[in-house]
Amino acid sequence: MDRTDRQPDPHDPRDPRDRRGAGGQSPDAAFAALLEDSAEELYENAPCGYLSTLMDGTVAKINTTLLGWLGLTREAVVGRMRFTDLLTTGGKLYHETHFAPLLRMRGEISGIALELARADGGRIPVLVSSVVKHGSTGEPLLIRTTVFDARDRRAYEEELLRGRRAAEAARRQAEAARRQAEAARRQAEADRARLQETLAVLQQSLLPDTLPEVPGLQTAAYYHTASPDHLTGDFYDVFPLDGTRFAFFLGDVCGKGPQAAAVTSLTRYTLRAAALHDPDPVAALTTLNQVLHERYTAGGDPRYCTTVFGTLDPDPATGGSTVHLASGGHPPALVLRADGTAHFLPTPGGLLVGVLPQATFTTATTTLAPGDTLLLYTDGLTEARTGPDRTHLFGDQALLAFAARHAGRPPHTLIHALTGLLAGFGDGLDDDTALLALGVPAPDSPTRSTR
Amino acid sequence: MNPLKITTRDAATGPVLEITGALDHHTAPHLRAHVTATALDAGRRLVLDLKGVTFCDSSGISALIAARHHAHTAHADIALAAVPANMLRILRIVGLDQIFPLHPDTATATRPGPASP
Incomplete structure (x- = not known):
């Protein structure tokens, strides 16, 4: 490889240009001189504490870093204090019971957590390592000890501990909240079940479960509820007056809502009672009006x-039935x-x-001949909003056309078709809708009631 | 949602309420409250101008009947003016066209004289 084209690497210590200006010293020595004035300087101001003690613990030598941590002068320590004098009471105890025996036994010990007692009463958590220096004949001479500041590490550990405690507390809180929510949910479910039971009972007072069998007539009904609680505001009923009618x-x-449902219930029973007293349609509505x-x-x-x-009023002679009805504000x-x-x-x-x-x-009066059907409905049907933007009403004429297409069919077929029509309105049907169809069976058609 | 707007002014015959918007389950109580709060002397006439009513369901009908009740309690008259076609259709179905005097517009509704046209 031709090295003449190679650019000198400024970070390569082997680069010859870095050696200029080093005054003729060897390169490694020049670096060492730049970094450390002397080994003594390194000892005194190292980022850890150094300490040498006699075998009885008397401090023989201590570095400036450690004196700084302790807040003590060299004169007060060297030759006057023992290593254990630098420790907190707990540290002293641990030193006597564990540290010193282990050190004597193994000749070295490392990474022991102790606490230094500062002159100002403060404490510094430290990690201590010691090694015994032996003489040429193997006798122990002194103990060399390094002391690392563990404040950051302790703070970190405490932070971890605090974090763990906080997480634990949060978990317990979440657990308690979950149990509360669970209890509330069970209570709500029980309440809902009870309410639904109540509503179901009340609902039965509003609409008949099934329509009665009417001799010579077919009946069918359908109810669409727009109310989430299924309390109905529309109503219908069919019931016997006497042996024939x-x-x-x-x-x-x-x-x-519930207020309307209360009126529904009152209306239904008022009409039933009134009709038994006087079945004339105007008389029944007049009684209801007064009530x-x-x-x-x-x-x-x-x-209202x-x-x-x-x-x-069935006519056995013709097989048909005469209808007398009266309307109070109701669609025809x-x-x-x-x-x-x-x-x-x-x-x-x-x-x-x-x-x-x-x-x-x-x-109004009409006669239903075999194959004829009378359809009653509430305005939920005719007022249903249709069209792509739900702005048109379904209306009377559309209903009339729909009915004409199903004329001649039995009541349950008609109601089935209307149910499909209502379903097709989708959200355009926003009101309760009741449907009741009464029909005289066409010849050869069986009497049948559905709801 | 089509909010209900009601403005009140005084005509020679008495207060005129111009009602704009949909009269439904949500807004009808607003009309009821407004009518109830409208002072009405005996012999005066409360006119409801319905030209701006876009929709009216059974709750709206109830509010109209409440207004009629309020007027009659004060020994005053009530009249409806400028009833939109769709609302008129509903009034006819429920028979209210027979108990409310109806006027084509507020001008005729506020002409002094008996409320019925």
Whole structure:
């Protein structure tokens, strides 16, 4: 290799240029001279303490570093104090019981943790190593001792210990918090279970579990709840009046939540009781109106409902059934004919039930022939928001068209189709919705009720 | 969320409340409270201008009935003005078009005379 092109390495001590100006000394000596004035200087000011004692412990020689740590003068120590005089009481004890015997036995000992007692009363944790120097005949002459400042190390260890204690405390706290959270969760679950049980019982007072068998008629119902507690604000029922006639109703209480559910319950039982007394639809709604008005509006907490109430009067001669109904502020019922047509059964002008002390209700009558179905619904269905931006209402006309497509089908098929329609509204359906279909079976169709 | 805005002014016939926004479960109590706080002398007329109402559910209907109750308790009248088509449809279904005097606008609603048009 041609070395003429090589650049001199400034860090290479062998580089000849570094030797210039060293005054002709050998290179190693020149370095040593730069770094240490003398071995004595190294001894005195080394970063550790040095100490030589006689075999009885009397200090014979001690370096400046260690004197500095102790805060003592050389005169006070050399020849006057023993090594153990430099230690704390605990250090003295440990020295007598462990350090000195081990040293005598093995001739050397290293890394023993002791504490120096400073002249000002302070303590310095140190690590001490000692070795016995023997004479030419093997007799012990003196003890050489190095003392390392362990304050940083002790601080580090204490820091570790503190950290460990803190971690332990945090772990215990976390554990306690976890146990608390677990207990709270179990309590909440128990509360929730109890509440759900209560709600389920109350719910049964709002809606019938099953619809009764109505001779010569098929019935089907569906309820969609938008309320997370399943307390319903819409309601319906079908029940026998006497040996031949049945009554039915469906409605919607204004408002939401437990207060609305309380009105629902009152409404349902008022209508059932009123109908047994006088099954005329206007009479039943008038009784309900008086009860709600007296109970709520007169008491300063007005609550209302919209209701369709009706009776079914089967005609064994035709197999059909006559419907008399009255509406208080409720959307018109739909009639689906066996021939595939559908129309509303208008009841305009019927007033919301419970608003005024005396209210007018509008009646309507129709006859269901075999294959015809009467559909009652609450406005959750017609007020459902449709369209990509949920700004359009489903509306009466769309419902009428939908009903016409299912006219002639039995009630449970119609309700099934409507259930699918409701599901398709997704989040556009934000209100409770009740559906009740009453139909006279087409010839050869079995009587059947579903919910 | 469409907040409800209500501004009150005085007409020759009495207070006029201009209501803007959606009248629903959340906002209807606000209208109720506002109406209840509106002073109304006997023989005066409370006019609710509903031109700006974008939505009204059963809670909104209840608030209207509460307003009617408030007016009648004070021996005053109540009238609805500029009812939007969709809200009018609902008022007709629940029969309230028969118990509330309805006016096409505030100008006719505040014309002195009986509340009914």
